Amino acid sequence: MIYVVGLGPGSMDYLPLKGYRLLTAGMKVFLRTEKAAPPELLREISWQSFDHLYEKFTTFEEVYQEIVRKLLGEGQKEDVVYAVPGNPLVAERTVELLLKQNDLAVEVVTAPGALELALTVLKIDPARDSYKVLDALTTNVWDFSKSAVNIIFQVYDRLIAGNLKVMLMERYPDDYPVYVLKDLGFPEEKVAEIPLYELDRREFDHKVLVAIPKMRDEQFCVQKLGEIMEILRGEGGCPWDREQTHSSLKPYVIEEAYEVAEALEEGDREKLKEELGDLLLQVVFHTQIAREEGTFTFKDVVEGICNKLIRRHPHVFADEDVKDSEDVKINWEMIKQQEKGKKSVIEGVARTFPALIKAQKVGEKAAKVGFDWERAEEVFNKIEEELLELKESLKEATSRQEEELGDLLFSVVNLARKLGVDAEEALNKTVNKFVKRFLKMEELSREMGLNLQDLDLKKMDELWNRAKNL
Incomplete structure (x- = not known):
């Protein structure tokens, strides 16, 4: 015993x-x-x-x-x-x-330990007030809760206090008030309120605790976002939010991801900040639904991606050596294939990807085992071959045209890959360019007092060429 x-x-x-x-x-x-x-x-x-x-x-x-x-x-x-x-x-x-x-x-x-005494000194009622107990030796910057009092143990020397101060300054103002509690339960008990930036300028020993008061103003973080979503999905919450399922939210995930990409393309940082928030909401929404189902939580999602990043970066977190970023990508795919137990290198491309992205990724995976043209110039021959087959299919009254057109598009995507061009991005830019010029055509026609749909193709071509030069 x-x-x-x-x-x-x-x-x-x-x-x-x-x-x-x-x-x-x-x-x-x-x-x-x-x-x-x-x-x-x-x-x-x-x-x-x-x-x-x-x-x-x-x-x-x-x-x-x-x-x-x-x-x-x-x-x-x-x-x-x-x-x-x-x-x-x-x-x-x-x-x-x-x-x-x-x-x-x-x-x-x-x-009764220092915690009970600290709660008394700080006038914290455990039944009413929120507090969080942390160990200075193992805590990290994301452990601190701004919506609760943080009571931190193991601050027994200046080095630990200095490290703690640096972490706290990432979450709190430099002059935020903190409490240093020393010799609790002894006649010489002391409680000092100091600004955060002075935290490591005091004497420390094993009888010191540090307490960080709750922020009075509403402070938002990922945890708070989770709390809000839980309220929205709970009794008395929002009827629309409560009706949603993983399946019903799928279009919104795709939509928000594209809006993030659009903000990146436009170089609009304010818009990017907003769109990343909308995308994060989708992550929290799905994890709340999963939590209600009892399948996983937001913590599980974070742990999963952290473990994956560590596993797939052995050159950083272990002793493996790599020469360059290309080695890193090869390692990543090998580890990924081992983790998922895939028998084929071509597995793992999401079925729901847009076709251009899927085609390029499939081509990349096949190329990794050597199934590829040596030079980009050779792909032109394949494109010409597929174009000829498409022309031949037009003579037949069958659905072969769809298949031949698909083959042609796949070959063009392979050319993009060999040229180091992102096919999806290239086509997206061309579409945007077309839209911009078409809008300009409409504007020019209105300035001329004309209706675009009433013009013949020759006149439209003239306006198109003018729009190109503007």
């Missing part, structure tokens, strides 16, 4: 009676760190600490794994007591690991 005892904030005043009895019962006592234990308790009992492991290993996870290994080894021989700072069920990785294992029974004796 392993008895896990919380020591509270470090003062005997907060050590529970049951915990004290276990610590003084004559069993072997192990401390994660002696720095957070009440000195008078240490004088009363025999104990061993794991402080030396922090010097031996390079990462905290290695330290915690080794502590658990040693405790399990000792616990196999006899009952032992493992004492940890604060509340053992709050931000205590070793206790988390002990509770996950099945080799030995573990009994936890809780104690």
